[in-house]
Amino acid sequence: MKNRNILVTGGAGFIGSHLVRLLVNKYPDYHIVNMDVLTYAGNLANLKDIEAKDNYTFVKCDICDFEQVKAVFATHNIDSVIHLAAESHVDRSIKDPFSFAQTNIMGTLSLLQAAKFAWDGDFKDKLFYHVSTDEVYGSLGDEGFFLETTAYDPHSPYSASKASSDHFVRAFHDTYGLPTVISNCSNNYGSYQFPEKLIPLFINNICNNKPLPVYGKGENVRDWLFVNDHASAIDVIFHKGKLGDTYNIGGFNEWKNIDLIKVLIETTDRLLGREKGASDQLITYVTDRAGHDMRYAIDATKLKDELGWEPSLQFEEGIEKTVQWYLDNKQWMEHITSGAYEDYYNEMYKN
Numbered sequence: 416m417k418n419r420n421i422l423v424t425g426g427a428g429f430i431g432s433h434l435v436r437l438l439v440n441k442y443p444d445y446h447i448v449n450m451d452v453l454t455y456a457g458n459l460a461n462l463k464d465i466e467a468k469d470n471y472t473f474v475k476c477d478i479c480d481f482e483q484v485k486a487v488f489a490t491h492n493i494d495s496v497i498h499l500a501a502e503s504h505v506d507r508s509i510k511d512p513f514s515f516a517q518t519n520i521m522g523t524l525s526l527l528q529a530a531k532f533a534w535d536g537d538f539k540d541k542l543f544y545h546v547s548t549d550e551v552y553g554s555l556g557d558e559g560f561f562l563e564t565t566a567y568d569p570h571s572p573y574s575a576s577k578a579s580s581d582h583f584v585r586a587f588h589d590t591y592g593l594p595t596v597i598s599n600c601s602n603n604y605g606s607y608q609f610p611e612k613l614i615p616l617f618i619n620n621i622c623n624n625k626p627l628p629v630y631g632k633g634e635n636v637r638d639w640l641f642v643n644d645h646a647s648a649i650d651v652i653f654h655k656g657k658l659g660d661t662y663n664i665g666g667f668n669e670w671k672n673i674d675l676i677k678v679l680i681e682t683t684d685r686l687l688g689r690e691k692g693a694s695d696q697l698i699t700y701v702t703d704r705a706g707h708d709m710r711y712a713i714d715a716t717k718l719k720d721e722l723g724w725e726p727s728l729q730f731e732e733g734i735e736k737t738v739q740w741y742l743d744n745k746q747w748m749e750h751i752t753s754g755a756y757e758d759y760y761n762e763m764y765k766n
């Protein structure tokens with residue numbers, strides 16, 4: 416299809432802004448409508464370079480506001496949705512599970528209903544693409560990988576809410592025939608990530624000589640993917656994914672937290688021109704996250720074999736680029752870490 420009117424939700428956030436940029440630049444014949452309510456995590460400064468493009472429109476809207484969402488479908492003749500809007504931080508979900516259920520479950524339901532209403536049984540050339548997480552699969556032991564067939568076993572309010580939203584998407588496919596596709600991705604890193612997440616938080620603290628709060632013993636394992644590679648995988652799945660199907664996205668790139676933190680310290684100190692080991696003493700072991708999943712590891716073989724997607728970057732190169740970006744964009748970080756962020760930080764890390 417040459418022309419599409421794609422509704423991207425959560426496009427002012429971390430992954431959403433990278434996806435919007437990719438789509439707007441790569442597909443001048445597509446119209447990208449970015450729906451975002453601009454929570455603390457949404458930032459239009461993430462999209463400065465493309466905001467004036469003819470094929471881009473921003474709409475400030477809460478995905479839970481069913482009437483407004485329906486109106487956006489009608490006004491822009493939306494034929495596809497790529498749904499990323501969510502409350503996304505596990506620690507916040509432990510403190511306030513209600514807002515996660517509201518946005519991630521009820522918000523997804525509101526979008527599904529709006530799509531069903533707008534498309535009214537004519538599903539030709541329509542698509543509802545739901546962006547989800549590997550956390551729905553729970554936690555692994557020392558061995559094995561999450562497959563698309565792995566049973567759901569979420570442990571945090573965040574992952575429980577994402578699991579529920581995935582179930583609603585499948586239910587709309589099976590019950591109403593809505594054309595859907597889901598992807599479940601591992602941990603992302605890169606530019607424009609809100610500094611509540613491990614990598615930007617630690618880079619910022621290293622720069623400011625602040626303690627680096629390592630949860631538990633730092634032995635939990637995460638599987639890291641460069642955010643631009645997640646965006647390119649979404650592009651491939653959007654265009655070639657099989658309706659009703661699920662695709663895991665990951666880079667076969669597992670790191671124990673403490674080893675990753677040492678790489679972050681080494682890279683940041685080096686790029687700042689500090690002596691090797693200068694920031695090692697900032698490592699501070701703190702109380703573990705409640706219900707902390709031990710290990711995530713994605714098997715992305717299906718995506719490679721069926722749709723030909725592979726990550727473009729080695730981790731060392733991605734981390735170097737990422738640290739350099741935060742060092743080059745101090746104003747972006749300072750703007751975000753003023754005001755409400757300080758209250759969040761002091762409350763979250765008071766022990």
Ligand code: NAD
Binds near residue numbers: 428457503609
């Ligand atoms: P983020 O927190 O950086 O951005 C979320 C965006 O959603 C923000 O712009 C926010 O303003 C918007 N939003 C929140 N509630 C909204 C509402 N009610 N209505 C409209 N907009 C709303 O999140 P992210 O890290 O970019 O994650 C995006 C998606 O990808 C999420 O669905 C998340 O579950 C999923 N995901 C994230 C990762 C990761 O490592 N960050 C990995 C796999 C999957």
Ligand code: DAU
Binds near residue numbers: 549616672
């Ligand atoms: O796996 C995909 C998920 O990855 C996404 O669905 C989530 O939206 C995203 O936030 C991320 O979840 P994690 O909980 O894995 O990411 P986070 O950056 O919060 O933490 C990464 C690891 O680092 C985790 O084991 C907890 C640990 N950690 C985190 C913070 C913020 C610390 O040790 N100290 C910290 O201060």
